[in-house]
Amino acid sequence: MDDFVSVAKTTDLSDGEIMLVEVGDERIALSRIDGSFYAIGEVCPHAEGPLSEGIVDDDEVECPWHGSRFNVKTGEVTSPPAGEAVARYAVRLEGDDVLVGPA
Numbered sequence: 001m002d003d004f005v006s007v008a009k010t011t012d013l014s015d016g017e018i019m020l021v022e023v024g025d026e027r028i029a030l031s032r033i034d035g036s037f038y039a040i041g042e043v044c045p046h047a048e049g050p051l052s053e054g055i056v057d058d059d060e061v062e063c064p065w066h067g068s069r070f071n072v073k074t075g076e077v078t079s080p081p082a083g084e085a086v087a088r089y090a091v092r093l094e095g096d097d098v099l100v101g102p103a
């Protein structure tokens with residue numbers, strides 16, 4: 001993705017929630033932590049589990065399939081079995097629109 005795209009309204013997520021948004025064929029997990037929005041790759045690199053269906057705990061999301069944990073702000077793995085990070089996307093707000101940009 002080369003440009004910022006509107007993917008949600010700020011009211012679509014409460015603090016501690018995560019949701020799937022799709023831009024083209026990219027699956028992105030959009031989360032809200034302490035009023036700020038973050039976007040990381042939605043597909044767990046371990047076995048393609050859906051991170052948008054995971055539990056958010058502080059600034060981490062736990063994959064619902066085998067329990068890998070990722071930092072929702074950076075995409076880094078914080079607990080195995082996944083061995084690699086997911087992409088982190090730029091996020092921008094315009095009014096009550098949440099825009100996601102390049103990884």
Ligand code: FES
Nearest residue numbers: 044047049063066
């Ligand atoms: S698919 Fe996510 S931990 Fe296995």
